[in-house]
Amino acid sequence: MPRITLPDGSVREYDQPVTARDVAADIGAGLAKAAIGAKIDGELADLSATIDRDVTLELITPMDRKSGESSEDALYLIRHSCAHVMAEAIQRLHPGVELVYGPPVESGFYYDMHVPPDVSLSSEDFERIEAEMEKIIKEDRPFQRYEMPAGEGMRKLEAEGSKYKIDNAQRAVDAGSNELSWYATGEPGQDWEDLCRGPHVPSTGRIGAFKVMSLASSYWHGDADSDQLTRVYGTAFADRKQLDRYLEQLEEARKRDHRVLGKQLQLFHIDETVGQGLILWTPNGSVVRQQLADFIGSELQRQGYHQVFTPHIGKLDLYKTSGHFPYYQDSQYPPLIHHEHMELLSDEGCSCSELSNRLRSGEVEGYLLKPMNCPHHIKIFDSQPHSYRDLPVRLAEFGTVYRWEQSGEICGMTRVRGFTQDDAHIFCTEDQLADELIGCIELVRIIFDTLNMDDYRVRVGLRDPDSDKYAGSPSNWDKAEEACRRAAATLDAPFSEEPGEAAFYGPKIDFVVRDVIGREWQLGTVQVDYNLPERFDLSYIGPDNQPHRPVMVHRAPFGSFERFIGVLIEHFAGAFPTWLAPEQARVLPISEKTVEYGRNVLSDLKAAGVRATIDESNERVQAKIRTAAEMKVPYLLIVGPRDAEQNAVSIRARGIRHDLGAAPRDALVDALKREIASRGRDSAVGALFETAGAV
RNA sequence: GCCACCGUAGCUCAGUGGUAGAGCACACCCUUGGUAAGGGUGAGGUCACGGGUUCAAGUCCCGUCGGUGGCUCCA
Numbered sequence: 001m002p003r004i005t006l007p008d009g010s011v012r013e014y015d016q017p018v019t020a021r022d023v024a025a026d027i028g029a030g031l032a033k034a035a036i037g038a039k040i041d042g043e044l045a046d047l048s049a050t051i052d053r054d055v056t057l058e059l060i061t062p063m064d065r066k067s068g069e070s071s072e073d074a075l076y077l078i079r080h081s082c083a084h085v086m087a088e089a090i091q092r093l094h095p096g097v098e099l100v101y102g103p104p105v106e107s108g109f110y111y112d113m114h115v116p117p118d119v120s121l122s123s124e125d126f127e128r129i130e131a132e133m134e135k136i137i138k139e140d141r142p143f144q145r146y147e148m149p150a151g152e153g154m155r156k157l158e159a160e161g162s163k164y165k166i167d168n169a170q171r172a173v174d175a176g177s178n179e180l181s182w183y184a185t186g187e188p189g190q191d192w193e194d195l196c197r198g199p200h201v202p203s204t205g206r207i208g209a210f211k212v213m214s215l216a217s218s219y220w221h222g223d224a225d226s227d228q229l230t231r232v233y234g235t236a237f238a239d240r241k242q243l244d245r246y247l248e249q250l251e252e253a254r255k256r257d258h259r260v261l262g263k264q265l266q267l268f269h270i271d272e273t274v275g276q277g278l279i280l281w282t283p284n285g286s287v288v289r290q291q292l293a294d295f296i297g298s299e300l301q302r303q304g305y306h307q308v309f310t311p312h313i314g315k316l317d318l319y320k321t322s323g324h325f326p327y328y329q330d331s332q333y334p335p336l337i338h339h340e341h342m343e344l345l346s347d348e349g350c351s352c353s354e355l356s357n358r359l360r361s362g363e364v365e366g367y368l369l370k371p372m373n374c375p376h377h378i379k380i381f382d383s384q385p386h387s388y389r390d391l392p393v394r395l396a397e398f399g400t401v402y403r404w405e406q407s408g409e410i411c412g413m414t415r416v417r418g419f420t421q422d423d424a425h426i427f428c429t430e431d432q433l434a435d436e437l438i439g440c441i442e443l444v445r446i447i448f449d450t451l452n453m454d455d456y457r458v459r460v461g462l463r464d465p466d467s468d469k470y471a472g473s474p475s476n477w478d479k480a481e482e483a484c485r486r487a488a489a490t491l492d493a494p495f496s497e498e499p500g501e502a503a504f505y506g507p508k509i510d511f512v513v514r515d516v517i518g519r520e521w522q523l524g525t526v527q528v529d530y531n532l533p534e535r536f537d538l539s540y541i542g543p544d545n546q547p548h549r550p551v552m553v554h555r556a557p558f559g560s561f562e563r564f565i566g567v568l569i570e571h572f573a574g575a576f577p578t579w580l581a582p583e584q585a586r587v588l589p590i591s592e593k594t595v596e597y598g599r600n601v602l603s604d605l606k607a608a609g610v611r612a613t614i615d616e617s618n619e620r621v622q623a624k625i626r627t628a629a630e631m632k633v634p635y636l637l638i639v640g641p642r643d644a645e646q647n648a649v650s651i652r653a654r655g656i657r658h659d660l661g662a663a664p665r666d667a668l669v670d671a672l673k674r675e676i677a678s679r680g681r682d683s684a685v686g687a688l689f690e691t692a693g694a695v
Numbered sequence: 696g697c698c699a700c701c702g703u704a705g706c707u708c709a710g711u712g713g714u715a716g717a718g719c720a721c722a723c724c725c726u727u728g729g730u731a732a733g734g735g736u737g738a739g740g741u742c743a744c745g746g747g748u749u750c751a752a753g754u755c756c757c758g759u760c761g762g763u764g765g766c767u768c769c770a
Contacts, residue, residue, distance in 0.1 A: 219697080223767085409769075
């Protein structure tokens with residue numbers, strides 16, 4: 001006798017088992033028609049699911065009629081169902097294709113499949129696949145679930161012979177389920193079907209709007225040594241409008257892509273003759289980088305850091321001591337070896353393959369492009385004896401490191417092979433650790449605040465309590481973990497503790513920023529390290545006149561200039577705040593007649609340290625504005641006879657499609673100077689037009 | 696590294712195995728114009744690179760390099 005509680009708190013009682021659809025029909029014919037699924041006791045289910053006990057029930061409709069938005073549950077049902085339809089369409093076109101696994105994901109769904117060698121699937125097939133899907137949807141065939149006891153189900157799958165489906169079923173059985181379920185798109189035994197847990201929309205006709213998006217490869221079980229699968233991505237929404245909106249968003253995101261903007265705004269260049277993943281910083285991008293470096297440099301000085309410089313290479317032995325070689329050698333450039341050493345090896349009869357082995361094992365004398373800055377900083381620390389009175393020692397360097405990233409991973413500025421970290425290493429006592437961590441966090445907060453990057457979270461990586469792979473004593477770990485927690489809590493951002501995510505040498509605090517497209521980027525990091533002081537046998541003399549081991553903190557609030565600025569370009573869509581903008585103002589003379597006056601304005605700006613140019617081209621002002629706007633110059637200073645007469649300039653600010661008015665020349669220069677010096681905190685130019693200062 | 700797709704002027708992109716194209720940018724000329732493209736003329740190419748098939752290759756095939764989307768990886 002089920003008692004069913006609805007979301008509004010009302011209760012319906014039935015004297016026999018009912019389906020979710022029956023309940024919907026009782027509430028109203030409209031709802032029954034609209035519903036595509038149900039949530040029974042918080043669990044997503046088919047509309048046809050039978051209810052024979054007391055439950056809470058929520059009916060899922062494709063979208064909220066008022067807002068036009070779909071719930072996550074509705075999209076889940078639609079996309080999961082669409083994955084089936086796509087799989088059926090592909091199998092119709094290519095009968096040899098074996099299905100593996102097809103779940104909904106954040107912005108759509110995919111289906112992994114095994115494509116036999118004689119079949120080729122490419123994006124040119126999308127139209128045909130979509131046409132086939134369209135047919136299946138038009139046929140409006142019901143999704144019909146049927147179940148079998150595990151044993152019987154396994155026998156059925158064995159008979160069908162798909163190792164992937166057998167594997168899926170075995171996993172379900174291993175996870176404790178004692179029956180297997182299938183969904184037929186139509187009549188079981190007659191129409192297309194797939195082993196599936198469900199749930200689905202009632203029929204194919206309820207899939208609103210869909211699109212096959214892209215083709216990729218994947219590995220079975222995510223294992224690179226396992227079968228290579230083909231993954232077809234698609235997306236589906238409740239209606240065409242939602243799908244179109246999504247596609248527009250993608251287009252918008254593409255326009256913000258730092259690789260596109262980087263070219264358009266001439267921020268950086270990657271040249272295939274230089275090498276993959278190696279960034280050439282062009283003048284414009286270099287300005288942004290230099291400004292950030294100056295900004296962080298001033299904060300470091302305030303926090304008592306010492307700036308150091310170290311070379312790009314170091315002896316192989318150094319990295320054997322630190323443990324970076326050979327542990328990370330697969331992601332390092334190979335060692336640099338002098339040809340005399342090679343000749344020596346050759347004289348000893350060393351073959352090429354033997355040389356290759358020796359390079360791997362590090363049994364050669366050579367240098368490594370540094371994969372990290374810490375060993376060099378450690379050597380600076382260790383070049384002098386230290387008293388506890390000297391600590392903490394904070395050594396900072398914009399240090400360039402090189403890592404051999406896999407070629408397929410390299411992406412614009414965000415994943416590269418050579419990059420410059422805003423790195424620093426703090427050598428301190430156990431007791432100083434907590435304060436030092438708070439100092440690091442403070443720095444990150446200042447940076448994120450200044451750049452208006454407020455969508456970020458903090459991840460505190462702790463040790464896995466069941467593992468003994470960690471360096472350092474448990475009591476030190478306890479203290480360090482507590483210090484990390486306390487430091488993380490001083491930020492306003494949400495933070496999560498993740499056991500098992502610590503490095504083997506110490507706990508860490510990572511900063512994960514979400515960009516406009518919703519992607520997450522790990523940028524800054526703060527890590528506690530017990531391991532390297534041990535490996536390099538670092539010590540300081542304590543108050544007891546005995547040597548003690550210092551603790552190290554590694555920290556890089558930006559992570560690297562490359563990745564940080566890549567994310568920043570997308571964050572600002574290329575429209576950098578004035579203090580960072582490569583070109584802060586451009587003087588636009590109305591005609592040749594005011595070029596001379598414009599040059600005077602320009603020289604005022606330059607004298608005040610403003611990065612400004614003048615557009616003396618033989619164009620109308622409309623064209624000059626357009627060109628400057630495309631380069632996202634924050635302030636356009638238009639000078640015509642009217643302005644020259646009054647010793648003023650007319651100002652147009654980026655993003656405002658008309659001019660703000662005219663201001664006296666010296667007032668403007670002064671305002672720009674103040675705005676830039678404040679790094680955006682003082683919007684002095686805007687304020688000109690709210691005060692009596694304006695002409 | 697693996698899979699799919701892609702590589703044509705500085706940029707964005709057209710291009711049926713048969714003479715290499717457009718728009719923007721660039722140079723020169725006309726125009727001197729008050730808030731998102733004034734007009735004209737011109738220059739610009741070993742069609743990524745190396746092989747092959749063909750009477751003939753930007754186009755078809757193979758390889759290399761590079762890019763894009765994923766997968767795997769990221770001290």
